[in-house]
Amino acid sequence: MADNLSFDSAYYSSWTPQTTGDEWVSPWAGAMDLRPADELILGEDTLPPTLRIPLRTDLGQTLVGLDSSTYDENASWFDVVPGILVQPLDVRHGAPAFDINSGLSVMRLHYHNDTDTSFYDFLISPLSARMNLFEHVFEGDLAVLDVDESVEEWAGTERAYVLSASGTKVRLRFPHLAAFQDSLMDVPTVLKAELVLPAEPESFDKPIPAPDRLFVLLENAEGNLSETPDEGAPIPVDGTYDATRKSYVFNLSSTVQALMKGELDGRELYLVSSRRGISVSSVVLKGTTVDDPARLTLTLGR
Template identity: 30%
Template sequence: MLKNRLLFYCALAISGITAFSCTKEPDLIGLDLLPPGDLLNIDYIDTSSIVAYTVREDSLRTDELTLNLLGSISDPVFGTTTASIYTQYRLSKNNITFGENAVADSMVLTLVYKGIYGDSLAPKTIRVYEMADSINYDSSYYSTRTIPVLPELIGEATFVPNLSEADSVDGNYMPPHMRIMLSQAFADKIISADTNTLKDNESFQKIFMGLYLTSEQATTPGTGSILYFNLLDAVSRLKIYYHNSTDTSTIDFPIGSYSARFNQYNHNNYAGADPSMLEQFADSSANTEHLYVQSMAGTKIKLRIPYLKALAAQKRIAVNEALLVFTVEDTSGVYEVPAQLALKKLDADGDYTALPDETEGSSFLDGKSRSGKEYRFRITRYIQNRLLNPGDPDYGLMLFAAGSSLSGNRVTLRGPNAAEGKIRLLIYYTIVD
């Protein structure tokens, strides 16, 4: 039989206190989450219950993504990160011929912009090399993978990205794009290829294995940017301009959806990053006033809620709602925070498993940025299951940026030791006989 319906606001945060008390005033942060009229029914339980610290991401799969990232950013909190691209390019048709006495006039690489993260006004320097080993469309490639490249630079450009203005090239409309002139030696290599090399893509890619694009490293904190490109757009291609004995013409070498491609992310071992983050890498018990989430296979947060065992032993309860709330530390907007964070359970092997609340749909679990100031997760079923089965192994939770493989965003959150706005777990429940 249900007893009096009680609504408890449980602000669970690391404070070093293992017992609980109902004598303190509730923290006003988070009271906006309560239904109107229920403020008089609140008890405040002060516990040492959430353990959280920052860990490094091992690597993420980055092949055949819808976006590819390129650039370098020197973040005053996260240090310097450089994003590079490995990609194939293809014949536009089989049995390409350039005609008699063909001569390459020039060759251009174009990549269509889809966005930018960081300083959009600063010049960028992008360099292009030929790959010295092949990649395979059917293989998996991760963010730490590197492919050998030939030493000769075949293209370089320094420019300020213009993502707002379309261009007209050769009389044709082209969406905003990066344009890099490739070397004459590389163009000559293409145009002098024999007919067997140019008969089909399998033969072509044995000789022309692909391109490696990388950025000059940003070195001054607060500078640099990460460019987003759509390599699936028809304008993302190589184009050779040539003439032969009878005519002048062009031939495209598209990238497209059938080209193997992947991103490589280099965090430079987090040199110059916030010392607190580096301490958490080395020691999970280090000061956790701040926690750090970075995309591009950067950093994530491991969490545990050990107090739930004690709560389960004290009373039988039915959880009406449980909200896990994270407060953003830096809301200045200089570095845009991730649009959404993701939360997963960990199994015995450290792999991700879905929270039971995900069966209600992504909007139920939430995790979306609230005006860049806060993230909330509804984990009602997860908390109820933990309370009903306190003896089950608990391997913790992992918090990370949703879409981390194809985004440059990052965020600093207030951690368990923050003076204000620390992590909070709000549990609304009913006592059951």
């Protein structure tokens, strides 16, 4: 990479990082197949499913020849190796997942000196800054996103899509809540506001799983997504999938109360997937003009 990642910076998973163009993979490596269900036999050791990428030996020689002060602190190391980008060469569909938190993922440097043959591991751990990058090829109803770059949204009256990994999110609007204000600008007390979002059965019969939970987030003044007023309320927001109702169910009592009072004017609500930046999942939700539609049920008091 041309620059290192920083824990103090925010990155979108659709971001395209700048690289130096220096390819580290050995020219003799050949094609590398992903076999996520097969153990790896290495000598007398049996390892969990692992992807091993041979790197150039001259690169290893360069690392061995660095001044020892390069390894004294992160800053001096980043001057030499700001970071690496691992990406597929083809465009076949898929999203492999790698464990980089257990300490088993490493960049291993094998070396030989006058007395020994050994190796040194550059660990990839939870302390390592890293990020996932995603690119989508949309099909079906979503194919229009690839065909026409000017299309950024469409009405979810029949179907709405929540796709993680920088895919799609659903904007929620309740345009009639302001009508509850009376002539004195008073509003009723919201005792309960239950948002029910039925899911299409097809969402649970495909290789990419449907998320077990969805989140409702509020757009803040900077345009970023943050928690709704219900996150601090006594009754949890929930948002998990209820298999008996075949729906995602939310409690939005505090949020709806604030919307009625006009306290959130100009700020949008969005529905997103759990773990949306580090995992792949998708669900198709029913819209508002179909049988068993998405709905908001209010229980009010005075």
